[in-house]
Amino acid sequence: MPTPLVSLDVAPGTVVLVGGGPGDPGLITVRGLAAIQAADVIVHDRLAPLACLEHARPEAEIVPVGKVPRGHQTPQGQINAILVDRARRGLSVVRLKGGDNFVFGRGSEEWQACAAAGIPVRVIPGVTSAVAVPALAGIPVTHRSLTQGCTIVSGHVPPGDPRSTLNWEALACANTTLVILMGVTYLTEIMSALTAAGMAGQTPAAVIENGATPQMRVVQATVDTLPGVARERHIRPPAIIMIGSVVGLDLDREDLSDAAHTS
Numbered sequence: 199m200p201t202p203l204v205s206l207d208v209a210p211g212t213v214v215l216v217g218g219g220p221g222d223p224g225l226i227t228v229r230g231l232a233a234i235q236a237a238d239v240i241v242h243d244r245l246a247p248l249a250c251l252e253h254a255r256p257e258a259e260i261v262p263v264g265k266v267p268r269g270h271q272t273p274q275g276q277i278n279a280i281l282v283d284r285a286r287r288g289l290s291v292v293r294l295k296g297g298d299n300f301v302f303g304r305g306s307e308e309w310q311a312c313a314a315a316g317i318p319v320r321v322i323p324g325v326t327s328a329v330a331v332p333a334l335a336g337i338p339v340t341h342r343s344l345t346q347g348c349t350i351v352s353g354h355v356p357p358g359d360p361r362s363t364l365n366w367e368a369l370a371c372a373n374t375t376l377v378i379l380m381g382v383t384y385l386t387e388i389m390s391a392l393t394a395a396g397m398a399g400q401t402p403a404a405v406i407e408n409g410a411t412p413q414m415r416v417v418q419a420t421v422d423t424l425p426g427v428a429r430e431r432h433i434r435p436p437a438i439i440m441i442g443s444v445v446g447l448d449l450d451r452e453d454l455s456d457a458a459h460t461s
């Protein structure tokens with residue numbers, strides 16, 4: 199008998215935060231899918247891999263919570279209250295999100311809300327769109343001879359905004375691949391801040407829309423030209439913005455695997 203792949207995470211009166219991966223039902227983890235199959239209640243938003251819900255028990259309660267950018271939003275407090283309420287009724291609750299619950303998306307706040315209410319909570323990590331979507335577009339977030347790191351940031355507020363905690367000047371010269379989530383709305387402001395802080399306008403940049411879905415689109419340009427090109431192509435969220443020399447790398451053609459670097 200092979201070792202079972204999963205031990206069951208869901209239990210009556212508890213909440214499991216499940217990372218669903220970036221849209222393709224094939225990219226959820228085995229453990230995440232097992233949780234969906236066993237749950238009494240599944241609370242999900244629009245970036246979750248909705249096809250996975252077909253694997254829920256027929257009697258499971260499915261609760262969609264709106265998270266449309268600049269559209270209808272279910273306030274975070276209300277989502278927390280749903281999780282706590284269902285768990286208090288003795289039900290097993292899964293909070294299903296796209297990507298990973300602890301990469302933006304306020305999963306850690308949901309954990310805190312459950313903990314504050316005395317509800318046992320655990321997390322099943324997911325494949326984050328921040329690295330999976332670039333990979334699906336053929337762009338590695340790091341490449342040994344080009345860039346030795348990647349920095350993942352949120353662009354949901356523009357540089358200079360009082361709500362921003364990011365140091366865009368530092369990001370402009372950190373020499374890592376920059377991966378920006380929730381950055382479509384303020385794309386122009388973000389690119390201007392980076393070039394104002396010294397990043398070369400010719401640095402390769404890309405936007406990848408609807409990654410891991412049949413509607414995926416990839417637009418490649420430079421830091422200077424990406425906002426205009428994205429506007430022309432009517433790029434909309436959800437999309438990932440990538441900046442750095444890895445964007446210009448053609449994996450099928452170029453051999454940058456310097457033999458001196460292999461160890």
Ligand code: SAH
Pocket residue numbers: 220221245295296297298299300301302303325326327328331378379380381406407408409410411435436437438
């Ligand atoms: N927790 C999620 C991110 C939530 S924030 C994760 O780990 O992936 C929402 C942002 O994620 C979107 O605005 C977009 O920038 C990105 N995103 C999520 N799914 C995506 C997809 N399928 N294609 C492109 N970007 C995606």
